[in-house]
Amino acid sequence: MSILSSRSASSRFVWPEWATLPLVGGGVVILAWIIIGLTIPWWTPYDPTNLAGMRFQPPGAEHWLGTDALGRDVLTRTLYGVRHSFPIAVFVIGCAVVIGCTLGAIAGYVGGWLDSVIMRFVDITLSFPPILLAMAVTASLGPGLGNAAIAMVIVWWPIYARLMRAQVLSVRSREHVEAAVASGASRSRVLIKHILPLCWSPIIVNATMDFGQVVLLAASLSFIGLGAVPPTPEWGQMISEGAIQFYRWWIALGPGLAILSVVLASNFLGDGLRDYLDPRAS
Amino acid sequence: MEGIFRTAARAAAAWAALGAMGVILPAAAQDRPLVIARNLEINSLDPHRAFCDTCQIYLSATYQGLVKLAADDRSVEPSLATEWSANENQTEFTFKLDPKAVFSDGSPVEAKDVKWTFERLKNLQGDPSFMMKGVTAIETPDDKTVIVKMESPNSEFIGILAAPYTGIINSEVASSNGASAGDDAATADKGETWFLANSAGSGPYVLDTYRPDDELRFRANDKFWGTAPAIKEIVIDQSADAVSQAQMLQSGAADIAMQVDPDTAETIASPDLTIETVPSYNYIYVSFSPGAEGNQTPLDLEVRQALAYAIDYQGAIDFTVGGKGALQASPIPNGFPGTEDLPMPEENLDKAKELLASKNLQDGFTVDATVASINVYGVDLALLMQKLQQDLSRINVTLNIQPVASAVWRQQIANPGIPFSARFYAPDYYGSAQYVQFFGMLPGSWWERNASGQGKVDLVNQKEVDLLQQALAASGDDVARLYREIALEMINDRIIVPVVSPNLILAYRNEVAGVRYSACCNLPLAELSIK
Numbered sequence: 001m002s003i004l005s006s007r008s009a010s011s012r013f014v015w016p017e018w019a020t021l022p023l024v025g026g027g028v029v030i031l032a033w034i035i036i037g038l039t040i041p042w043w044t045p046y047d048p049t050n051l052a053g054m055r056f057q058p059p060g061a062e063h064w065l066g067t068d069a070l071g072r073d074v075l076t077r078t079l080y081g082v083r084h085s086f087p088i089a090v091f092v093i094g095c096a097v098v099i100g101c102t103l104g105a106i107a108g109y110v111g112g113w114l115d116s117v118i119m120r121f122v123d124i125t126l127s128f129p130p131i132l133l134a135m136a137v138t139a140s141l142g143p144g145l146g147n148a149a150i151a152m153v154i155v156w157w158p159i160y161a162r163l164m165r166a167q168v169l170s171v172r173s174r175e176h177v178e179a180a181v182a183s184g185a186s187r188s189r190v191l192i193k194h195i196l197p198l199c200w201s202p203i204i205v206n207a208t209m210d211f212g213q214v215v216l217l218a219a220s221l222s223f224i225g226l227g228a229v230p231p232t233p234e235w236g237q238m239i240s241e242g243a244i245q246f247y248r249w250w251i252a253l254g255p256g257l258a259i260l261s262v263v264l265a266s267n268f269l270g271d272g273l274r275d276y277l278d279p280r281a282s
Numbered sequence: 283m284e285g286i287f288r289t290a291a292r293a294a295a296a297w298a299a300l301g302a303m304g305v306i307l308p309a310a311a312q313d314r315p316l317v318i319a320r321n322l323e324i325n326s327l328d329p330h331r332a333f334c335d336t337c338q339i340y341l342s343a344t345y346q347g348l349v350k351l352a353a354d355d356r357s358v359e360p361s362l363a364t365e366w367s368a369n370e371n372q373t374e375f376t377f378k379l380d381p382k383a384v385f386s387d388g389s390p391v392e393a394k395d396v397k398w399t400f401e402r403l404k405n406l407q408g409d410p411s412f413m414m415k416g417v418t419a420i421e422t423p424d425d426k427t428v429i430v431k432m433e434s435p436n437s438e439f440i441g442i443l444a445a446p447y448t449g450i451i452n453s454e455v456a457s458s459n460g461a462s463a464g465d466d467a468a469t470a471d472k473g474e475t476w477f478l479a480n481s482a483g484s485g486p487y488v489l490d491t492y493r494p495d496d497e498l499r500f501r502a503n504d505k506f507w508g509t510a511p512a513i514k515e516i517v518i519d520q521s522a523d524a525v526s527q528a529q530m531l532q533s534g535a536a537d538i539a540m541q542v543d544p545d546t547a548e549t550i551a552s553p554d555l556t557i558e559t560v561p562s563y564n565y566i567y568v569s570f571s572p573g574a575e576g577n578q579t580p581l582d583l584e585v586r587q588a589l590a591y592a593i594d595y596q597g598a599i600d601f602t603v604g605g606k607g608a609l610q611a612s613p614i615p616n617g618f619p620g621t622e623d624l625p626m627p628e629e630n631l632d633k634a635k636e637l638l639a640s641k642n643l644q645d646g647f648t649v650d651a652t653v654a655s656i657n658v659y660g661v662d663l664a665l666l667m668q669k670l671q672q673d674l675s676r677i678n679v680t681l682n683i684q685p686v687a688s689a690v691w692r693q694q695i696a697n698p699g700i701p702f703s704a705r706f707y708a709p710d711y712y713g714s715a716q717y718v719q720f721f722g723m724l725p726g727s728w729w730e731r732n733a734s735g736q737g738k739v740d741l742v743n744q745k746e747v748d749l750l751q752q753a754l755a756a757s758g759d760d761v762a763r764l765y766r767e768i769a770l771e772m773i774n775d776r777i778i779v780p781v782v783s784p785n786l787i788l789a790y791r792n793e794v795a796g797v798r799y800s801a802c803c804n805l806p807l808a809e810l811s812i813k
Contacts, residue, residue, distance in 0.1 A: 070669060230667065241665075245546075246525040247525070
């Protein structure tokens with residue numbers, strides 16, 4: 001009887017409506033990378049920057065993704081790469097959201113000349129191709145992941161400023177906001193308590209999708225020598241090293257697949273979040 | 283019977299046609315541009331400002347010196363000068379110019395051009411100016427005679443004149459386009475831009491076009507007074523790395539690839555291509571600059587010695603050129619006068635640790651290591667730095683590697699200086715003095731200036747100054763003996779530490795003939811032809 005009831009309980013399990021395939025799939029991949037990043041020093045047999053075997057060994061039992069020109073294990077370096085790419089992506093998106101949303105909210109709510117000044121500045125920044133602007137800023141600051149991160153924040157914040165301004169403009173004319181204003185609430189209280197809580201959904205979705213794009217841009221900067229410096233096991237840097245060993249395809253394979261997985265996962269996760277947070281859009 | 287004759291006549295006609303084609307086809311082949319894949323890396327096309335490997339190829343094709351380096355890479359042969367002589371103590375050299383020699387505009391090569399060229403080379407104070415060091419006067423008793431006087435004996439002077447940077451310039455043409463040879467040439471000369479689009483020499487080729495980071499195009503000099511080159515047009519196509527050069531070669535987009543590394547060469551398998559590996563005088567070295575601003579730990583002699591002892595030299599050769607290279611003892615390359623039986627660099631970790639401990643640096647320190655992100659002679663300098671980074675980590679020294687563009691490196695090495703770096707060098711002629719004058723700790727030498735932070739630290743080695751003076755005045759066996767003593771001094775300076783002398787890989791399509799490595803000029807273009 002108990003067995004029967006337990007069976008009927010499991011058969012009654014319903015997959016939650018929010019748990020769509022893109023959301024769960026993307027989330028699992030990102031979560032897996034986070035776990036790898038946090039735990040890798042405990043279980044990998046090789047050091048990412050030191051000799052692990054003969055140079056240019058193709059993939060095999062000992063080195064699943066082979067070794068590079070300095071005899072370093074490509075799989076180990078690929079897995080360690082997440083420790084550089086993810087913190088950068090979190091930092092860049094975090095800073096861009098804070099700066100962009102603050103300025104966008106002020107521009108949208110205050111309006112007038114302040115809105116014009118902020119938005120023209122946003123327009124000017126957005127008029128540059130992102131990779132070009134990031135290259136220019138990194139080149140002037142000097143190579144290095146830190147400087148690349150600063151360059152990417154400069155590239156990314158205007159996107160969030162424009163998005164937040166549009167949200168604030170659409171929310172501020174709603175009745176509950178007008179009621180709050182009529183009841184004598186201060187402007188900052190109206191903005192923080194009555195407008196901003198309704199603006200976050202598209203920001204979260206955008207930030208999730210941008211995560212992969214930041215990883216990609218960071219790798220691009222490293223690929224052209226403006227990001228990570230040797231021997232950092234950064235994905236773009238590793239692909240750059242693989243590119244000059246074109247016939248040793250395995251050197252660039254690992255980091256290439258890693259970037260692919262993160263960009264795809266963040267796009268799926270963003271799509272899933274959009275469906276969940278804004279069902280009307282879907 | 284008539285049929286037999288007719289058939290025989292047709293066969294004869296066919297043979298004649300084929301024979302004619304046999305004559306015509308090679309001629310047609312010579313008319314198509316020959317393409318060389320190479321990382322151009324040109325700092326200037328002004329003969330007295332240029333100082334790079336591609337510059338050597340360019341200058342030796344478009345200009346001619348008074349003498350030239352023979353195919354044995356040691357002796358010199360007549361070029362613009364038909365004969366020359368020196369006084370007994372090697373302080374006065376007399377040259378007779380070939381009366382047939384003309385520049386590419388048809389005007390004759392005269393003594394005044396030689397005087398103007400040498401004075402400009404000296405006064406411009408460019409990278410190759412050291413070659414005219416010690417020249418006090420140049421006399422031109424007639425149009426075809428030049429007398430060069432030196433302040434002290436210089437037995438290498440004739441050898442120096444085989445260097446591409448001493449090629450004779452058409453002084454009238456260059457002067458009318460802003461070039462100056464006066465004492466104030468370093469500031470008054472405005473000729474560099476003109477030289478980027480024009481050549482003014484008497485060599486077998488003239489500059490057709492130069493597009494930075496794209497191509498360097500030569501066309502045959504119509505008025506060349508010597509044997510005309512077989513190929514009418516040659517293009518050096520920019521191709522930054524070994525793999526793209528190999529791909530260009532395999533696809534037929536290039537006829538010669540000049541910087542294919544041994545690892546890439548192993549992956550090339552085509553019956554249409556020839557891959558030759560030859561020893562070279564080129565080498566890669568690491569440098570210490572105790573006067574650089576970024577030094578967090580003073581790089582005094584013991585520290586430099588410790589770092590040099592921590593390098594795994596054989597490993598560096600294995601990792602950078604797959605073992606296809608040689609150890610080199612001193613900044614004077616193997617095979618040059620004074621390099622026989624020199625002690626080869628030694629890896630000795632215990633000694634390195636002991637030296638660091640004597641300076642209380644056993645816990646290690648960090649050194650900034652800016653390096654040009656280029657591949658030269660098949661060696662990726664950034665990759666070499668990573669190997670050295672691994673080596674030095676064994677004595678707790680951390681290399682902070684910063685790859686930069688080569689042009690940026692050139693600026694930074696002079697100011698603010700680079701504490702630890704890697705670079706390359708190819709000879710300009712056969713003779714050891716060039717290495718002492720460039721790498722030695724002589725007052726004002728290129729590396730003395732840069733390593734000392736333009737004089738912030740005293741690195742001058744007076745013994746090297748005295749020995750060089752003696753070597754330049756010596757003859758016979760004494761020359762090698764004195765250069766050997768200088769080499770030992772340079773080893774002990776530990777400012778320049780050679781790491782690898784890589785073998786050179788010559789990769790070219792089978793139909794190309796005349797490809798050879800030249801110690802002064804890399805690749806003599808005038809000797810190339812299509813079979």
